[in-house]
Amino acid sequence: MPEGDTVAWTAARLQAALGGATLTRAELRWPSLAQTDLVGARTVRVVARGKHLLHRLDLQGQALTLHSHLRMDGTWRVRPAQESVRWDHRLRAVLGTAEATALGRSLGMLDLVATADEDRLVGHLGPDILTRAWQLAGGPPGREIALARLSRDGRPLAEALLDQRVLAGLGTFWVSEGCFARRLNPWRTASQVPADDVAALLDWARPRMLRSARTGAQSVTGLARRDALGAVHALSGRPCRRCGRPVRVALVGVAPRERTIFYCPACQGGLAPTDDGRPQAPLGATRSDRRSDRRSASGPGGAQL
Ligand SMILES: [Zn+2]
Incomplete structure (x- = not known):
């Protein structure tokens, strides 16, 4: 998306x-x-x-x-x-x-x-992470507004970050990659994640998103090469680049609006509550693997990858 x-x-x-x-x-x-x-x-x-x-x-x-x-x-x-x-x-x-x-x-x-x-x-949108008003003062900067909202949010961190009313612009790619980069568990309650960690995630994502907005290539590295776009997104079943254990995919959010988040349980604080821990085949490995992986990734609510 x-x-x-x-x-x-x-x-x-x-x-x-x-x-x-x-x-x-x-x-x-x-x-x-x-x-x-x-x-x-x-x-x-x-x-x-x-x-x-x-x-x-x-x-x-x-x-x-x-x-x-x-x-x-x-x-x-x-x-x-x-x-x-x-x-x-x-x-x-x-x-x-x-x-x-x-x-x-x-x-x-x-x-x-x-x-x-x-x-x-x-008008329902929260502060936009890509605008100048995100950081400039003159009224509270968007970043501070978003951080204050997240510090009171009782939902899983990834679900709160994806809610465009809290802040606007992030989708599953940047939430998955941001949580991985900062070693945060996407399912931990947002209000319980230390404020500095949440701020570090947003400060990690923004310059990379601005670069991507300039180049048109959604990439954490700035390179458009397929293997350099992200570290975990769409890489379930493949070894984590940091620890070598398998990257996984699991759902976050409430049906029928669940979204898929890619993460490394070993680097990010354990299995998601929505993850049964069964082996996951790499996306696109074979035709039948892809079907079964999509089933596990899309879940009963039918959220798409
Ligand atoms: Zn790892």
Whole structure:
């Protein structure tokens, strides 16, 4: 699932392609927007808020925001304007200028609101780990707000970190990798984890997410090589790079919204309460291994990897 860094990278690509230009083409295959005509609108700015994309438009003096969310596997891609668009059932939005065409596929949400009403869509989000306001003073910085919330949160650490109302931007990749990097047990109650440890996790994740938002490659090392992206994410059944014991995957959260977290029991304080400890085959090892691993990873609630 795209996380805050990927969404920020996407927003920057859309801003570079569409910013300041007038839409000569706008086709939205979305039931509630079937009658909407955005041709002639000028793109003021495309920004990310957590995992949400806000495409701000000026349509004859009217300030509008086209809001989208990538959910599990949505994408926005930019192509040259002269390239013809091939429609399929996943393509939900086409926004074109004289120079470029943006293609929104498998989008999880698409709404149009007055820009003044954006808070109806994103007002519930906690402080965004990728914004300047995360660290700058002038009101309490987002980091302090998030840390205060986490210090009172009675849920497992990973579940609290994934809750976009607590802080916005983290997904399962960065939560798994952050907990591993800082040797924290993702299932330990958030309020019981020492504040310095939680702060260290967030301070570890932020610069790496900012780098990933610049490069488009979600990677803890900065390298886009497949074996250098992460230390535990999607590596269950493989040896831990630190201790050599097997990395595992288990669920966190409440059905039907459980999420999968990858971790090393030996480095991170033992088995998860949701982990039966049975052997887990590496993801993608063989066809049948992959099926059984996905079953154990997705659990009864059907949360996807
Ligand atoms: Zn380990």
